[in-house]
Amino acid sequence: EEFDGPCIKTDIPGPKSQELLRELTALTTAHEVQFFCNYEESKGNYLVDVDGNIFLDIYMQISSLPLGYNHPALLKVLNDPANLSTLVNRPALGNLPPADFPQRVQNSLMAVAPKGLTNVKTMACGSCSNENAYKAIFMWYMTKQRGGAPPSPEELETCMFNKSPGAPDLTLMSFTGAFHGRTLGCLATTHSKAIHKLDIPSMDWPIAPFPQLKYPLEEHEAENRAEERRCLDQVHALFREYNSRGRPVCGVVVEPVQAEGGDNHASPQFFRELRAIAREYDAAFLVDEVQTGVGVTGSWWAHDLWGLDDPPDVVTFAKKMLGGGYFHTEEFRATSGYRIFNTWLGEPSKLALCEAVVKTVQEENLLENVRQAGAVLLDGLKHLQTKYPTQLENARGLGTFIAIDCVGGEAQRNKIVADLKRKGIQSGGCGERTIRCRPALIFQPHHAEMVLNAVDEVLAEQA
Amino acid sequence: EEFDGPCIKTDIPGPKSQELLRELTALTTAHEVQFFCNYEESKGNYLVDVDGNIFLDIYMQISSLPLGYNHPALLKVLNDPANLSTLVNRPALGNLPPADFPQRVQNSLMAVAPKGLTNVKTMACGSCSNENAYKAIFMWYMTKQRGGAPPSPEELETCMFNKSPGAPDLTLMSFTGAFHGRTLGCLATTHSKAIHKLDIPSMDWPIAPFPQLKYPLEEHEAENRAEERRCLDQVHALFREYNSRGRPVCGVVVEPVQAEGGDNHASPQFFRELRAIAREYDAAFLVDEVQTGVGVTGSWWAHDLWGLDDPPDVVTFAKKMLGGGYFHTEEFRATSGYRIFNTWLGEPSKLALCEAVVKTVQEENLLENVRQAGAVLLDGLKHLQTKYPTQLENARGLGTFIAIDCVGGEAQRNKIVADLKRKGIQSGGCGERTIRCRPALIFQPHHAEMVLNAVDEVLAEQA
Numbered sequence A, B: 001e002e003f004d005g006p007c008i009k010t011d012i013p014g015p016k017s018q019e020l021l022r023e024l025t026a027l028t029t030a031h032e033v034q035f036f037c038n039y040e041e042s043k044g045n046y047l048v049d050v051d052g053n054i055f056l057d058i059y060m061q062i063s064s065l066p067l068g069y070n071h072p073a074l075l076k077v078l079n080d081p082a083n084l085s086t087l088v089n090r091p092a093l094g095n096l097p098p099a100d101f102p103q104r105v106q107n108s109l110m111a112v113a114p115k116g117l118t119n120v121k122t123m124a125c126g127s128c129s130n131e132n133a134y135k136a137i138f139m140w141y142m143t144k145q146r147g148g149a150p151p152s153p154e155e156l157e158t159c160m161f162n163k164s165p166g167a168p169d170l171t172l173m174s175f176t177g178a179f180h181g182r183t184l185g186c187l188a189t190t191h192s193k194a195i196h197k198l199d200i201p202s203m204d205w206p207i208a209p210f211p212q213l214k215y216p217l218e219e220h221e222a223e224n225r226a227e228e229r230r231c232l233d234q235v236h237a238l239f240r241e242y243n244s245r246g247r248p249v250c251g252v253v254v255e256p257v258q259a260e261g262g263d264n265h266a267s268p269q270f271f272r273e274l275r276a277i278a279r280e281y282d283a284a285f286l287v288d289e290v291q292t293g294v295g296v297t298g299s300w301w302a303h304d305l306w307g308l309d310d311p312p313d314v315v316t317f318a319k320k321m322l323g324g325g326y327f328h329t330e331e332f333r334a335t336s337g338y339r340i341f342n343t344w345l346g347e348p349s350k351l352a353l354c355e356a357v358v359k360t361v362q363e364e365n366l367l368e369n370v371r372q373a374g375a376v377l378l379d380g381l382k383h384l385q386t387k388y389p390t391q392l393e394n395a396r397g398l399g400t401f402i403a404i405d406c407v408g409g410e411a412q413r414n415k416i417v418a419d420l421k422r423k424g425i426q427s428g429g430c431g432e433r434t435i436r437c438r439p440a441l442i443f444q445p446h447h448a449e450m451v452l453n454a455v456d457e458v459l460a461e462q463a
């Protein structure tokens, strides 16, 4: 049973959190700590902190908890003695998988495989999922180039020293405002905030503009279409430019909604055309569903909503899937051993949890719940932006993957997020001036009402 | 209680493993699968497969299991209901740590912090540990360059497009034969095998030769010293070359023993001099202890054996620590939030397991055990290479981190590893022609005797 509502008794962070923060700061940088949590006492949509404050959590650990706190279906997996041995004996999954691994992959990942993607590779987090997907794309590209011939002695020699032709000068196209992770390969395709990128050497890879649309989308169709066309023209231009400079663009990576970059949406038509352009230039089309996947848009994968005839080549996942990896078509299978590999390759216990998530979403009809709760939340935010037009604008979203912009910019956004916290609503920011909602799939219409009331109160106080 | 010894009943892989492999191959590439395991039945040093074969395991999941299979101390952690909530509610550790996080860090990671390294950052695997350590080094370097001034508007703008000066043309020095991981940043410093590198774009970073020493080290001191000097001269030359080309070398990364590259050793003096050279050029000195850490050399960290006056700046870990991260000095703390960050930043349950490992090693005096069992194994291998001089050479090692080369090259190595498997010894290869031993810390002298007998039998059959 959940709590009835949020309950805040102390400043945030409270005295116990402040004390723990002092302890932690002696051992490690902890600039980003908000407060310390009591995860045992947290339940469903409610996060409890060490000072006994209870938050209605619509951010859910940076969008990574699918079923909220201490969901019985997940507790059951961990209480099952049969799963204990996979937790305590984490295997080198590529070499020595447990007996139930094929069945687990089938019941968890393949049970929700995107249409047309018959293969999956397990990884541990969003970054290694994208890094390895990029590598799979580069390998696929060079395998095609060689037309079935083995690598030349020169390729085998030069690659050891990071030199062409063995380490060829290939590129991957990404978009302004994108976030695909922070390891060096991912970071070359991430363009969300300067602080994510500053001081880190990178690669000269093509960066196309992501459409800057006007919301609500349905009221600005013509201008939005023109903006999307401008961006797609740039995609064409970058393909031509890089390909002609001998720096082939092997793939395009895109998020269905730019999630860290400020919840930037584009139309299904934009994505269909982008997919077609990638096909036209023989480049792979990679959809990064690390944050948009697992039902939050009302469909299991956000790209399900695009109506693609020609599926993506690769789809990456992590966060709410509880482990990482990428789905891919037959063409993107590694041609020999140890090319896509690491020690752990994910973790079987995460698949056991993922399997329980997949089953629970189905049994409890949670996609329908997401659509209903999301509609209440989005309608309510649209109402509030009409009520407070000098403070809020651009309410937008799919399912419960919802965001709204603060007219007053970053400072106002940060103040609203902090004030919401003081009222017991745990939300998050993204982009420069956006508040994002990333509740669990068990977030219901009555929770949405509580959020809306709190936002109304905060804005009334600020007005 | 362990088994009395290995017991092989079927071909390897056995019929059940073969059936499961067919199932798995329909869903994912599985070139690297050796066989499927029954982790519930595995115990201590013994790995049981799905066909009921029992292996004495001296490879331990690519050197990643510290206490063997189903160690009671680790089972106890997972059976403790207090730990259940951290497993089922994996937090965004940087934002919302659990109440016991500071204490956990203290009891696990900081309890074994390398001398002089007062800070730690948690990560999830060896690759993100190294990637983030590299980033910390680049940030440290640029922070020094700016002399305390904030980044310029031009830096903030250009970094968003992967361009200098915001994404500056900095470099990191690594060694031939090194392995530091497979994500793109790590891979730029990895030079182990062509198959790890082929077709992946990389960066022009300095690569110094790693000494190719003659074994046993004590019998070739003069030539080895000359070889090490040659390599250190190259390190100097590369610093001068890259620095003068405006591509500053911000750090040097090195493994205490090149573990994937073929168990290549160097002398403590080599490492002391390398550390001094890094200091001379104001570059960071990063020791990658992902494979060499956690007692396998008879010391907790392999670099403890170097007698450094001036400690490393950064030390990375993963594998047998059960989670990843890096230790660092005060200077390498991130200057502001969200510069070194990701969603999960490791996992608290891994720290709980790590804490149990640290305690068990202490309570059971396992470092002494490693030294004893390692001495038996290394002496025995030296005896065997005298007995079979046309087949084996270069037995070498520290603690149980032991390797031996096969005179007949890669094919012979692979045959010996396969034959050992048929006799119930699970070992592994590294480099071109090396067999490596990576047993758990509970591997005892009587296990070493069993390994030696099996090697003797295999070689006698091949002779």
Ligand code: FES
Binding pocket: A124, A125, A126, A127, A128, A129, A183, B124, B125, B126, B127, B128, B129, B183
């Ligand atoms: S890079 Fe994904 S877990 Fe380390």
